[in-house]
Amino acid sequence: MSRRFSALLALVLVLFTKALAEERSISWQPWSDSVFVQAKSEGRFVLLDLGTVWCHWCHVMEEVTYRDPSVIKLVGKRYIAIRVDADARPDLSNRYEDYGWPATIVFNSDGTEIVKRRGYLPPDQMASMLQAIIDDPSPGPSVVPETPIVQGGETALEASRKNDLRQILIDSYDAENQGWGTAQKFLDWDTLEYCLAETERGGNRIFERMARETLAAQLNLLDPAWGGVYQYSTDGDWKHPHFEKIMQMQAEDLRIYALAYALWHDAVYLRAAERIRGYLKNFLTSPEGAFYTSQDADLIDGQHAGDYFHLGDGDRRKLGIPRIDTHVYARENGWAINALAVVYSATGERECLDDAIRAADWIGEHRALGKGGFRHDASDPAGPYLGDTLSMGRAFLALYACTGDRAWLQKAAAAVLFIAQNFEAAAGYVTSGNIGRLESHPQLDENIGVVRLANLLGHYTGNPTDKEVAERGMRYLAAPGATDHRGYLVAGVLLADQEMTSSPLHITVVGRKDDPKAQELFTAAIRQPTTYKRIEWLDPREGALPNPDVEYPAMSKAAAFLCTNQACSAPAFAVSDLIDRISRRSEEK
DSSP states (O other): OOHHHHHHHHHHHHHHHHHHHHHTSOOOBOOOTHHHHHHHHHTOEEEEEEEOTTOHHHHHHHHTGGGOHHHHHHHHHHEEEEEEETTTOHHHHHHTGGGOSSEEEEEOTTSOEEEEEESOOOHHHHHHHHHHHHHOOSOOTTOOOOOOOOOOSOSSOOHHHHHHHHHHHHHTBOTTTOSBOSSOBOOOHHHHHHHHHHHHHHOOHHHHHHHHHHHHHHGGGBOTTTOSBOSEEOTTSSSSEEOOEEHHHHHHHHHHHHHHHHHHOOHHHHHHHHHHHHHHHHHSBOTTSOBOOEEOSOSSTTSOOHHHHTSOHHHHHHHOOOOEEOOOOHHHHHHHHHHHHHHHHHHOOHHHHHHHHHHHHHHHHHTEEETTEEOSSSSOSSOOBHHHHHHHHHHHHHHHHHHOOHHHHHHHHHHHHHHHHHSBOSSSBBSBSOOOSSOOOBOHHHHHHHHHHHHHHHHHHOOHHHHHHHHHHHHHHHSTTTTTTOTTTTHHHHHHHHHHTSOOEEEEEESOTTOHHHHHHHHHHHTSSOSSEEEEEEOGGGOSOSSOSSOOOOOSSOEEEEEETTEEOOOBOSHHHHHHHHHHHHHHO
C-alpha cells in the first residue's frame, strides 16, 4: 500500500468519523441575529436552549434529551440549535425568566415565537414537539400575545392598590410550612425586607411574625458543611433543597440576615450571615478579590447530588468539588459588595468592608465602560445591560453610606446618569439598550431597583435629575398591570412606593473623620436597621455636603444631628443621646 493511498484512507476515515459524530450529536451555535438569516435561507427553525451552568435539570436535558437519536435527527433535519448561558445574557434571561431553567424556545425564521416550554423535557416529549412544529409551525398556546405596560402620570400607588398588594402578602403566607410559595420555598429578599421595614417603622406584629418564621425556616437551606445557601426547596416545605448556590441568593440572603440582626440583635441571624459570608470567601472569591458567579448543583452532570451534600467537608473533598462558574460579572459583584457593606454597617466587621472595597476597585478597573456604566463580562455580545450598572450603582451608594467617602457617591451618581441616558424606554427602563432581533422589554425587578437607587441618591445629591429618573421608573411600577402574574412577589413595588412617598432616616455626623468621638457617632448611625437611610459625615475639612439642604452649625466637638424635613434635632454628643432621639422619632410615627 502506497503512502499516498494510506494518507487518503486516513483522511476518509477522519471525515467519516467526524460525519458520524455530527449525526450523533447536536451542533450548537451561539445566539445572534445572523442565525435567523441562516434559518431563512435554509428553511429552518431556531431552537433556543436557555439554561445555566449550575442547573441540575439543564444537565439532564444535555445528557439525556439532547443525546437521544430521534431528537438529534429532528434537530439536524430542520433546526438551527442555539445554546445560551442565561447568566451570561441578562437580556435573554429577563425575557424568558418565567420559563426556566432550562427554557426551550422555538422561533420561526423571522424571529416570531412558535413554542415556549418551561423546565425539563424528556426525549419523547421533545421529539414530539419538534415534529409537530415541522408539521404545523403555527404558534402554539404557550405563545400568548404580550400586553404592553403603558405608564401613566402617577408616581405613587393608589391607596386601594397599595392595600391590595399588602393583602396579597398576608393572604399568600403559608402559616403551616412558613414562608411564601407552595411548590418552592426560598427567601424572597424584597418580601423579607418589606416585613422588616414594617416592623421597624411601626411595629407591625403580623409582618414581624411572618419575617421571623421565614428567617428560621430558611436556615434549613444553609449548607451545614460549607455554608452558603441552596437556591430553594421543593415539595412545598424547606427539607428538599436544590443544591445550586448562585450569587444573588448568597448576597441577598446575607444582606437580609444582617438587617435582621441589626433590628433584633438575635445571634442566630448573625451566625447565619457569617456562614454565608464564609462560603463567599472560601468558594466564590477570586484571587484578585472579585466574586465568581455560582456553584453547580451536581458533582457529576445530570446526577442528583443529595447524598454528596449530606457528607461533611472532608468526605466531599475526597470525591471532588462541584464546578464553580468563574465568570466575574459586574452585576453579581454589585450584589455581593452591597451585601458586605450592609454586614459591615450592622456588625462593624472591618474585613467585610475591606473585601467590598477590593471587589469594587477590581470591577471599576476591569468592567467599567466609562461615563458611569459597566459591562457584564470582559466583553458583552449585546450589552451593556441595565443590571450591571444598576447593581454597581447600588453598591457604590452603600459604600458611601457606610464610609462617608464622597468618591463612592460620585460613582453612584454617574451610574444613575448612565442608566438615564442608555436604558430609558416608552415605559420605565429596559434591560438592554442594544435592540436586536428580540426587542428588549422592561423587567419589573430592575425597575424597582432603579426607583429605589435613584430616589435615595437624590436625597444625598439634591440633584433633580435623580428624582426624575426615580419618578419615571415609578410611573412604570404604578401602571395598571405592572404586577399582574407576579403572585406574591409584589413587595418590591411596595418598598419603592414607600420610599418614594417618605423621607429616609437622615443622620449627619459633624466632626473630623480622625476624631474617635465622631467615629463612634457615625458607627451608631450606620447600624440603624433600615436600608432607607441617609447617613452622612460632614468633616469641616472637606467642605459642604453634596446636598446642602440643611445648614449645620460649626461645632467645637463631634456631634450627630437627626434631621426631618430640612429641620434637625439638637446636637447629640453621645451615642446614647443619638439612639434616644431615633427611638423617639420611631414612636412618633
